[in-house]
Amino acid sequence: MWNKNIETYFGLPFDFAEAQIVVFGAPFDGTTSFRPGTRFAGATMRKESYGLENYSPYQDRDLSDCPFFDAGELDLPFGSPSRVLSLIEEQTEAILDARKLPLMVGGEHLVTLGAVRAVHRRYPDLAIVHFDAHADLREEYLGERLSHASVLRRCHDLVGDGKIHQFGIRSGDREEFLWAPGHVSMHRFSFDGLFETLAALGDTPVYFTLDLDVLDPSVFPGTGTPEAGGVTFMELLTAVLAVCKNHVVGCDLNELSPHYDQSGASTAVALKVLREMLIALSR
Amino acid sequence: MWNKNIETYFGLPFDFAEAQIVVFGAPFDGTTSFRPGTRFAGATMRKESYGLENYSPYQDRDLSDCPFFDAGELDLPFGSPSRVLSLIEEQTEAILDARKLPLMVGGEHLVTLGAVRAVHRRYPDLAIVHFDAHADLREEYLGERLSHASVLRRCHDLVGDGKIHQFGIRSGDREEFLWAPGHVSMHRFSFDGLFETLAALGDTPVYFTLDLDVLDPSVFPGTGTPEAGGVTFMELLTAVLAVCKNHVVGCDLNELSPHYDQSGASTAVALKVLREMLIALSR
């Protein structure tokens, strides 16, 4: 009766041992230049997750049959992005060591770099599938090489040409759009070409990074840099379920900023995507 | 000059005698488990209704030609759902006794049960057309049988198998989805099948209950449990106008929660639906 107060996503009480997936939060927004606040995403999502059903009518499966472990939020310092990335890398490595799938909830998009470092070390032929409104391919941003706006460029430093597949991109500076061809496979505005890409990837290990601002701001206003002209929820859901059928070895979703989500609808969208990913990635 | 301060929907001054329809509010959200606030829907809608035009370009008719009476908000106690339902039942019965059509504005969805009880007594072969994101078919919820999450199940207790026709459903627990076949006619995700259903209903008396969260949260964020993947406004409008051509003998719309509607756009949507229903249901 007198257990300490435990709070887990969707109120589900799985133990570490039985879990296939480990969810953890990376509450960092220290390089966010415009409007901070993604640091609050994980805690807000966990608290609101009690309001969502566990059953998915889309997949006709129940989350209570899909054991995952909620490791809570990492304790990250502000003021030092490189230390933050190291802490994320360590956490991801520990999850991989336990032969489980890491699913990180950001935070700003830079956090992806920490996870990709750990995953890439284990899977040197790693491909990255990237859903986003923004290309995030800058060489540097405001003088910093470790920035949310350059995170995929830093990932490219690791994985090299032809390994990054972007979808939904509709914003960036001119240099990013000029640099992309030959280095990354950028699909603008929509998910056109996704199924062909996934088929071509075959058994290649995939890191899947989902910046939720790929959604149209009508569906997902609660983010730091809303960018009109995005995809609908059903388009995203279809695309996410497709990716999860490939050989996903690490993944994240990021860029929910609860301050800009007065209605709570963006948080609810993020949670629904998380639920569908957890179910789809459980075998 | 010195009349008391009268406030009616759309500022329209119809008398009871001339009205075909009676609108009343049921400001109750006492079983709302997640985020309360629908109790404020009716008063907020009435206040904001002065900002909406009376003319409908969709039906090319003007609300000022469609006499309805605004009976204001019921005075409902909190803490006793069964007393609340009795008061709604009485009000509905009085409207039916006056040979007028009751149109209730919730409040949480549980209020529908009170109105259905009165309407069903008068129309024993009553069918129910139900638009919603949620199935609301639980046998009980948190130990209570009278709950927003079980309201259609309670209606089923009254009307029996094959009488309830659900559209747009995309959320519920597994048991609800398993129970539905054989008991209710559940159409998931969209209005597919609506026209066939309406044609088959023919002259059967219909109670029409519209949970506005059937809309996508991009269109209608101002609700307690936003559920992504819903219908568009034009899809809803088309469906509502179709239902109103059948033999509707009672109806409601519910689940607007003004606290989560910072922009007022959800309230405006609810009012536009109300206007179109009032026009469509006037003969």
Place this chain on the structure above:
Amino acid sequence: MWNKNIETYFGLPFDFAEAQIVVFGAPFDGTTSFRPGTRFAGATMRKESYGLENYSPYQDRDLSDCPFFDAGELDLPFGSPSRVLSLIEEQTEAILDARKLPLMVGGEHLVTLGAVRAVHRRYPDLAIVHFDAHADLREEYLGERLSHASVLRRCHDLVGDGKIHQFGIRSGDREEFLWAPGHVSMHRFSFDGLFETLAALGDTPVYFTLDLDVLDPSVFPGTGTPEAGGVTFMELLTAVLAVCKNHVVGCDLNELSPHYDQSGASTAVALKVLREMLIALSR
């Protein structure tokens, strides 16, 4: 490393065995007639408590030296106040059985009745010290005897005349103010008379119920029924510390409504009061 995600007030990890005080949440606002939302108080306070220092310069003591146990939020049904009160009574009784001090965080003020029932059974000569803007002495409210507006009247049913000492009262209907003399000791507007009352109580066991709206709304706007003309924070702090020197055998604080606390300042006030109470009540 792979412990489940534990969240406790102020992030303090005390075990049940070592604790002198047990804090628990009663997230209920089902009889709130005006503006609901106190159900969110406990979860919001716990989440925000990480931003407050553990050290009190007022008492020159640190909360980390004052072992308390955080039992989380009770799981309360909506729609049935009497069941809610029974669950609170059970929880309070279990804490008393373990020879610890119950400190409940509401929720609306009605929750106090559940705790007082349990405490009064153990301490039949119980006195109640009550800080509030509202008298809460109605015989019934909107036809209900179990209501936030009648909670102290229900407590009076238990403890009898001369046992309830109210301070800061500045709102109520005429009947409450007429009834009070001879039944309760009502001190209007301020804490005048508190020190004399506490001295007179001597070793009498005291239940201390603190409705935070006794504070002026400038200090504590985040509540359902803000009532101008209240006390300052320093007046309240002085009064709270004085009460805590008496023989307190149960206590609560209630009526924070986070929805109306856009700045977070009301939540911070509630947490600071909680910290000071926890320190002052630790021996």
Place this chain on the structure above:
Amino acid sequence: MWNKNIETYFGLPFDFAEAQIVVFGAPFDGTTSFRPGTRFAGATMRKESYGLENYSPYQDRDLSDCPFFDAGELDLPFGSPSRVLSLIEEQTEAILDARKLPLMVGGEHLVTLGAVRAVHRRYPDLAIVHFDAHADLREEYLGERLSHASVLRRCHDLVGDGKIHQFGIRSGDREEFLWAPGHVSMHRFSFDGLFETLAALGDTPVYFTLDLDVLDPSVFPGTGTPEAGGVTFMELLTAVLAVCKNHVVGCDLNELSPHYDQSGASTAVALKVLREMLIALSR
């Protein structure tokens, strides 16, 4: 049973004939240069007034014994301040013709001019008692002579030197402060001198205009131009009750702007002042 939906302040159903006071709203903010929104004050106050008690522990009287009539909100055009003032003047005159006391709820402060015109015609020796943070004595503002910032100057055009008594003033341009001596009696920062002023006024008919931003913004943040360093609620209440003992022949309160009152505490303050004024002005 089928009366139209009537909404009156505090839900009190007095008839015009029995009323001593007539309350009406002047929802105009058309010259507000900084942050508009006071047009919403009256409707918001009326709606929220159901949450306030009718009994005043300060005066030990109940509003239900103080018959007043709520004439609702005037229907005012935007874009033409002079037409707005004429409509207010007419309404005030009609109330005076019926031998009742006009109590207007603004709106921006300019609305006072319309009421003062009517009252001054009937009481040529009218004095004005003015509580405000701002002097409102500009000859013109942004090229307009009819402006919230020049309303007391326009009143001075009517009543002449030595008739206007200002209290709490702590903002204005240099010219206003230079002009005041010899023309109006300006008391800066506080109510110092109020009792002497009221005594000296004796039986002189008084128009009492209360700009609620005389309160400190901690107490009353919900206004277009918050000005730190104001009075407390108890200081204001004491001053208001004192003025109401004089020969008040017309009055208003104004400048609540609900958009800037997220917590509702400012609206509650305005209502409490209104209740106390209604009781104090009832004989």
Place this chain on the structure above:
Amino acid sequence: MWNKNIETYFGLPFDFAEAQIVVFGAPFDGTTSFRPGTRFAGATMRKESYGLENYSPYQDRDLSDCPFFDAGELDLPFGSPSRVLSLIEEQTEAILDARKLPLMVGGEHLVTLGAVRAVHRRYPDLAIVHFDAHADLREEYLGERLSHASVLRRCHDLVGDGKIHQFGIRSGDREEFLWAPGHVSMHRFSFDGLFETLAALGDTPVYFTLDLDVLDPSVFPGTGTPEAGGVTFMELLTAVLAVCKNHVVGCDLNELSPHYDQSGASTAVALKVLREMLIALSR
């Protein structure tokens, strides 16, 4: 180093001489009957414009190659719509005199009339392309002929029959819809017929006025009168780019109301439309 603090749209430092387009703000909402606030649109957009990229992937051009001059916000009085329109007319005329293209950012829609007056004087055969949810064709509104609700009717007074082409209209009173045929070319609900209209216009000089509430409120909730059933962002973008290929000699966008845009997504949409217009109108 010690230049004064300059703030321009998108932070771009073009000089007047090199500019082809001059952007200026018309921060007026003085006839807004329902919910004011569009006066804040220009200042808010300018401040937030630093968060948007200069590069358009839709047109594959960069705003930094499209010299425009930001003339800031006009200093407009409140309380006198006719003076406001004169000031806008003067500003527009000065821009035309300098042989540059005026692009005005409202404000409420009435501001369009000032600009159209100046443009029409120079181009007597002017046609107007009008995107809006509302017809704005009233002869008068609340007794005023100069109103946001009658602005296109006033434009019609200038340009005459057959010159105004409306798209997306879905709201108005019955009289507007009855009056339109024979006077203006009204396309309801969508952009159907736009390409034919633009082709037929050929080299005719066009004033393009874009009321952003033509967008569906899901995309653009931040406006005073949200009207469900509007166009998507991509539909609008396509239509805007099409219009900009015609002979546009003056233009505006209006009716953003930042108060109702808690997430900032509406402001971001307005800025994206502005960016695309600036690029498309640069030759």
Place this chain on the structure above:
Amino acid sequence: MWNKNIETYFGLPFDFAEAQIVVFGAPFDGTTSFRPGTRFAGATMRKESYGLENYSPYQDRDLSDCPFFDAGELDLPFGSPSRVLSLIEEQTEAILDARKLPLMVGGEHLVTLGAVRAVHRRYPDLAIVHFDAHADLREEYLGERLSHASVLRRCHDLVGDGKIHQFGIRSGDREEFLWAPGHVSMHRFSFDGLFETLAALGDTPVYFTLDLDVLDPSVFPGTGTPEAGGVTFMELLTAVLAVCKNHVVGCDLNELSPHYDQSGASTAVALKVLREMLIALSR
């Protein structure tokens, strides 16, 4: 007529040459651990400053007679506190080189360190007067030595024992309160002792750093870490004017967080303090 859009505090157009004081913004909140947002303070204050009068009735002087130069907001990178501090140090040094007084508007409190470094180099016997709710004396915070929570400790590293005079302190961890005696002069809770301190300082050059959260949250809710029990506005104003009579050679005010200031009252308070400082520091 065609000057670029200039925005300066209070709309005052002073040139650099004539200015005695240079105001600049330091929009950085990169080490804020709890609730970020102070980066928006300067831009928000500048925009809202148009709503405040230039005349001070407290000092009977007008800001238009007190030439200051507004250098706008520094362009600061996120993710590197040490680079941020260097940029602030350079700016401060340039102002001192021009023989003007630097007045910085934060941002989080860490920015003070950059300014103090520059000022201390020029005035080696510098004393610091510090108003704050928080001691900010930690040796490090979350592993970082450059943090808002350790900024006065870093200043102590520069100026040494006995040079820092703190007032209003009511929060910190135990170690800070234990360390303070012998190193800094800490005055808890209030301004008691301020006049003696200022007298004792005599002609000593003073850096004055004002964390606005020294105010009670009722007066100043718009800050990241509201701490109940603070000073009133009039107490602060009196204290600020007293300090400004000493030999102030550099100063700042900081920690306004506009996101938590829904009413705008906190921004208005910050601006009023800024106005009074600018006037008081002008000779």
